[in-house]
Amino acid sequence: MRFILELAEPRALVALLQAANSQPVELLLAWDQTSALGALGLEELHSTLAVRPDAILLWDGVASDQELDKLCPMLEPLIKAGLRRMRLADLGALRRLTRVFPQLELQLDLRIGNHNLQGLNALLRHFPQVKRLALGAEWSLPVLQTWTRCRPVELEFPGLDILPLFHSPRRGLIDGNADAPARRSAALRSEQGQQMTWVEGSRGTSLLHRGRLLLLDRLGELQAAGVDHVRISTFCMPDLASLLTRLLNGAGDWKEFLKNQGWSHTRAFSRANHSDRQFSRLSRPRPDQKVLADVLDARRGRYVLVNSRIPLRNGQEVTLLTPEGRRFNLILNRLRDVFGQEGVELPAGHVLLPAIAGVSPGTLLLQPQQMPPRGSWPGNNGQEE
Amino acid sequence: MSADQYDSPLPSAPTENLLPELLAPAGSMSKLRVALAYGADAVYLAGPRFGLRQGADNFDLAELAMAVPLAHEHGVRVYVTINGFLLSHELLDLPEYLSLLENLRVDAVIVSDLGVFETVRAHCELPIHLSTQASIHNGEHARFWAELGAERLILARETSIEAAAAIRQASGVAVEMFVHGSLCMAWSGHCTLSNFSSGRDSNRGGCSQSCRLNWREESDRARQGAFFSAPDLCGLDQLPRLRQAGIDSLKIEGRMKSPFYLASTLLAYRMALGRIAGSHATARFLLEAYPHRPYSEEPLLGLQTASPPRTQPSPAGTCDFIGLVLETRGDLALCQARAHLADSSQLLALAFDGTLKPLTGAEPKELDGRTLAALQPNQCFLTLRGPLQTSMVLLAPHALHP
Numbered sequence: 176m177r178f179i180l181e182l183a184e185p186r187a188l189v190a191l192l193q194a195a196n197s198q199p200v201e202l203l204l205a206w207d208q209t210s211a212l213g214a215l216g217l218e219e220l221h222s223t224l225a226v227r228p229d230a231i232l233l234w235d236g237v238a239s240d241q242e243l244d245k246l247c248p249m250l251e252p253l254i255k256a257g258l259r260r261m262r263l264a265d266l267g268a269l270r271r272l273t274r275v276f277p278q279l280e281l282q283l284d285l286r287i288g289n290h291n292l293q294g295l296n297a298l299l300r301h302f303p304q305v306k307r308l309a310l311g312a313e314w315s316l317p318v319l320q321t322w323t324r325c326r327p328v329e330l331e332f333p334g335l336d337i338l339p340l341f342h343s344p345r346r347g348l349i350d351g352n353a354d355a356p357a358r359r360s361a362a363l364r365s366e367q368g369q370q371m372t373w374v375e376g377s378r379g380t381s382l383l384h385r386g387r388l389l390l391l392d393r394l395g396e397l398q399a400a401g402v403d404h405v406r407i408s409t410f411c412m413p414d415l416a417s418l419l420t421r422l423l424n425g426a427g428d429w430k431e432f433l434k435n436q437g438w439s440h441t442r443a444f445s446r447a448n449h450s451d452r453q454f455s456r457l458s459r460p461r462p463d464q465k466v467l468a469d470v471l472d473a474r475r476g477r478y479v480l481v482n483s484r485i486p487l488r489n490g491q492e493v494t495l496l497t498p499e500g501r502r503f504n505l506i507l508n509r510l511r512d513v514f515g516q517e518g519v520e521l522p523a524g525h526v527l528l529p530a531i532a533g534v535s536p537g538t539l540l541l542q543p544q545q546m547p548p549r550g551s552w553p554g555n556n557g558q559e560e
Numbered sequence: 561m562s563a564d565q566y567d568s569p570l571p572s573a574p575t576e577n578l579l580p581e582l583l584a585p586a587g588s589m590s591k592l593r594v595a596l597a598y599g600a601d602a603v604y605l606a607g608p609r610f611g612l613r614q615g616a617d618n619f620d621l622a623e624l625a626m627a628v629p630l631a632h633e634h635g636v637r638v639y640v641t642i643n644g645f646l647l648s649h650e651l652l653d654l655p656e657y658l659s660l661l662e663n664l665r666v667d668a669v670i671v672s673d674l675g676v677f678e679t680v681r682a683h684c685e686l687p688i689h690l691s692t693q694a695s696i697h698n699g700e701h702a703r704f705w706a707e708l709g710a711e712r713l714i715l716a717r718e719t720s721i722e723a724a725a726a727i728r729q730a731s732g733v734a735v736e737m738f739v740h741g742s743l744c745m746a747w748s749g750h751c752t753l754s755n756f757s758s759g760r761d762s763n764r765g766g767c768s769q770s771c772r773l774n775w776r777e778e779s780d781r782a783r784q785g786a787f788f789s790a791p792d793l794c795g796l797d798q799l800p801r802l803r804q805a806g807i808d809s810l811k812i813e814g815r816m817k818s819p820f821y822l823a824s825t826l827l828a829y830r831m832a833l834g835r836i837a838g839s840h841a842t843a844r845f846l847l848e849a850y851p852h853r854p855y856s857e858e859p860l861l862g863l864q865t866a867s868p869p870r871t872q873p874s875p876a877g878t879c880d881f882i883g884l885v886l887e888t889r890g891d892l893a894l895c896q897a898r899a900h901l902a903d904s905s906q907l908l909a910l911a912f913d914g915t916l917k918p919l920t921g922a923e924p925k926e927l928d929g930r931t932l933a934a935l936q937p938n939q940c941f942l943t944l945r946g947p948l949q950t951s952m953v954l955l956a957p958h959a960l961h962p
Contacts, residue, residue: 265701270700291647322648341752342747343746363777367773369756384756471938472896474926478928480927513927514890
C-alpha cells in the first residue's frame, strides 16, 4: 500500500515536495483550472512536473463543451513537460482525453458516478487506459471489501482527507458578492447545529465537513480490504503540511501524530452511509401479502372508507395492517358503496365498511395470513365496534 | 383493460416538428390520476425500489400493474425511475424487476448509473433514458451514452437551453430538460450534504434537503440565511426558446409535491404551449396560485455562475389546496379533504380547462349523511356533483379560511 499526497495549494508546496521526493509517495496535483478546490497555478504545475513527471493531474469538476474545448489545448504544454497521468470525474472529459491524448494513463474520480463493479467493468471496456479508481469517504469498508475480491483496477481510498459535501457552480452565495477575487472560506453552523466549512473559489462554492476524514490509524483494515493507495490531503492546513513533511521524512511517529493532532476529525462518516436500511426506513411499509385495499377515512364508531383494488365481498376474510404496524384478521360484512348501494360483492373502488376499532387512514387490507386467535391483540379484539 | 391489449407501442416522443412532450411527476396513484386528468403527455414514477424519491409514496408492484394500463388508456407514456446509484449486490435483484416492467409495457426506464444501464441492456428491451443524476453537461458525455444506446438524455439541471441544443445536435439523441420545480444548488448528482447532516444518502433516495436549512456564519452571527437553498425553476417564459431549440421533453419536477401543484403547473404549461385556451397571464396566475420559492429561469439561460440567486421571500400563493375529487356518480361527488376548511361555501374547483368553478350550495356531508361543520384533513365527504369530475382539485382562496 502506497501513500498519495494531494497538493492543492502553493503554500508548503516546496516542503511537501521535498518530503515526497525522499519517500515512495505519489503526488496528486489540483490545478485551479480543473479542480473544484485546487489552487495550484500553471507555474507550480510545471515546476512540480519537472521533478515528478509521474504526478497525477486532477480534473474533478464537470465540464461544459466550452471548458473541454478550452482545457484540452491548455493540457498540451503540460504533456510536453512530462505529464503522463490524469484523474477525471466527467465522462465527457474522459472520452475527449482518450481521443486527443491516447498516451495518457487515466484514473477515475468517484464523482464519475460509478458505484458498482458492473459499471466499472463497462467503463474499463470502453476506456482501457483507466488504471485506477479513487474512492470517496462515502464508501463503507464492508462495501469496499466486496469490490476488492474481484477488482479490475487499483483502488485508492482516503486516509486523511477533506470531506467535500457539495459543489455548486455559483459564487457569492453567502454575501451576494459573486466577484470576490480571491478564495474565501468561513465556518458555518446550521439551525440544527451542524457545522461546515464554506469555501469559495474561482470555480464556484464548496461545502466541506468540518472534520477531516481520518483513517490513518485504520491502515491495517484498509490494507486487508484490498486498498492499494491511501490518499492524504493537506488542504487549507499548512500546519498539517509541516507535520506530514516530518512524518514522511521519517522524523515523526504516526501514532504520536494521531494522538496529538488538534484538529477536528471524523471516522464514522464512511460507515454512516450506503446502508440498505435507508430504503426501508424511508419507504412506507411494504407488506409481504397482497394489498387488497387501503383505508382513506375512518370515523370512530360509524364507518371506514376503503379504496379497494379488487372486488370485495361479504364474508371475505382480510388481514388489516395499521400504520403503527399492528395486524389482525377480520371478516368483511355489511359492505356498501359510498353512494348508498349495498351488495354481497362490490366492484373495486370506494367501499364503506362498518366501523373497526383501532383503524385509521393508511391502514392496509391484505390477503389474509394465518394469525393468532382473535382477542389476543392488545387493545383490539379484531371485532367490529 | 389488461396490459395484453397494449401490444402496439405508443407513438414515440415528439420530434421537433411537434410540440414537446409535457412530462409530469406521479408520486402516487392519486397523483397519477391527477396528471392524467390535467393533461400530461407522459409521467415518470418509481416502483417500490431503486428510485431517488424514497420519501414519496411511490408504487408497489400491484399499483404499477394498474398504473401503466391506466396511463396508456389515456394515451400517456410511463417512464419508471431506476436512478439511484446502486451497489453491486443490489444489481442482482434488478433483472426480476426489469422483467416485470417489461411485461407491464412501461415506455422507458430512467437510469443514472452505468452498471444499471448495462443490466437493463442485458436483460430487457426497454428504452433507456439517462437521468439528470448522470450529470450530462457536454456533447462528449452525451455521445458516450448515445453510442451505448440511450434513447433520451435528461440533462443536468444546470444546463442552459443553448447547451442543450448543442448536446442534442452532437449526440443525435432526444433531450429532456427540467422546466419547472425545485432545483439543486449543487451540481446534479454531486451532493452528499444529506449524508453528512442526516445520515441519508442523497444519491440513493434519501435526500433530506439539508440545503434548505438556515445557516449562519460563526464569525459574523448577523450573517445568516438559507444560503444554499436554490430558487425554483420556472421556464414558462422560455417555452418559445425551448421549442426553437428542439427540446423533446419538458419535465416538471416534484413527485413529492401536492396534486394542486401538479394540476396547476400542467395547466399553466399546456396554456403556454397553446394546447388549451388561456392567456400567458392566466398561466402565470396558475403558477403563482400555490406556495413556492422565488422563481428563476437563470439555469435555462446559462446564468447560474454569473450571479448569486435571488433572495426574495417565498410567495405564499393565492389559494390553498383543500382536497381532491375521488369519484363521481349521478349527482354526487366523493371528495377527500387534505386541509382544514371552516367555511365550505368558499370551495373552488380547478377545472381541467384551467378555470376556477365555485361550488355554491354544495353542502358537504359525511358518508353517513351527517352535515359537516368544517372539513378536516383526510376526511372524505359527499357533495353535489355540479362541475366536479374525478381527480379534480379543490381549492380555497387564501383570505377566506384560517
